[in-house]
Amino acid sequence: MQGNMHGKVLIVDDEPNALKVLAAILREEGYTVFKAVDVAEAEHTLGKEDIDTVITDMKMPAKDGMQLMEFMAERYPDIPVIFLTAYGSVDSAVHAITRGAFYYFIKPPDYLKLKGILARAVEQRGLKREIEALRRRIPGGTMVRIVGATPAMVHIFETIEAVKDSMSSVLICGETGTGKELIARSLHYGSVRRDKPFVAVNCAAMPRELIESELFGYEKGAFSGAFSRRIGRFEEAAEGTIFLDEIGELEIPLQAKLLRVLQEKEIERIGSNKKIKVNFRLISSTNRNIPAEIAAGAFREDLYYRLNVVQIQVPPLRDRREDVPLLVAELVREYGAREGKALKIDDEVMKAFLSYNWPGNIRQLGNVIERAVVLAKKDRITVKELPDDLKHCAVAEEPRPQVRTLREVEEEAIVTALEESSGNKSQAAKLLGISRKALYKRLSEME
């Protein structure tokens, strides 16, 4: 945004007059204005133009403003959204704010105020863009920090380094929440392609027809609802990386289409038979056992070989428990910073973390820590802040003997006193309430 005070604004409203008036006012202010009469058209414009801020009506006949915002949260999380809402639907606007909307105005808005808010939104977008650009420039930087020191993780880091700049396809296998997407991102942002797009598509999140139009795009009129042309994700990923998450969910007909794209490096938009050259690096991920799917006839073997040129296996968290303390420290710092809390973790909590089997892996660990950080009072995270199944783990992990011998108690007291006094024996003796000589005597008995 530097050197350019104004930005690109997209206005979405089903009332042509409202659209016209606001567009005129903002153009006067020097903004480049794009208009859309519904969410579908807005989505299309967002795919084509580098929009700085969206101003949208809340109530619209097909999809509403809230649905547009959800779409944006997924695809364009850095673009601020300002809502215009009719008097009487303030509730939904407030809901939008809690979901991250930038601001809302009741119609008709106070244009002076709207201009002020818009300027702030555009400025914020500019800042985010600069930060993103800086991050990408960190030499060899992966932008995201992948925490891990176990041999399996070190092996993954080495593989990332070795293959990041190549065009070969990478298949990342591992349970849900193990960090597959993080690895895909660091393969991209650490590579020579880091200034090109990284386009992620979750193959499990959408019905088949939608994935197809998402991946390949379509021409205007290709099917009912295709009001305008839309470019697909393969085209969007030009010279960059496309990440197909949960590739195992792709149905057989789409597998065939994908195979053809990989072989021929060209695509056809739906409703057109013009071939378009595409060039991208493909990373895919799966939490399924693909060879078993092949044996069951649910996955094409030839496609598997194309996807699996380089394979990265990410182990579940329970198989690399040594990484748990590192991850916990990192996550507590991260969420703590967000909440403005500097927190320590009780030993019991760490013990529970170490013995739990983490079916949701690091994502689950992150959620548990986020919750604990929010709940934590004072400066500690205690077992009280853990969800029930983890609390049980903390209890199960403490098979303390009921009675200890006096000698054991004495030895423990001596060790604690020495620790407290950093090994200074006079001070330790003082803490224990005995003479230095008595301490020496007991120490010699202990050995």
Ligand SMILES: Nc1ncnc2c1ncn2[C@@H]1O[C@H](COP(=O)(O)OP(=O)(O)OP(=O)(O)O)[C@@H](O)[C@H]1O
């Ligand atoms: N090694 C790691 N270090 C730090 N954070 C991690 C690590 N691995 C995963 N995470 C965090 O855990 C969460 C889940 O990771 P990610 O989305 O990459 O997992 P995934 O394997 O792609 O999950 P799914 O299969 O469900 O899509 C993210 O918030 C990510 O930042």
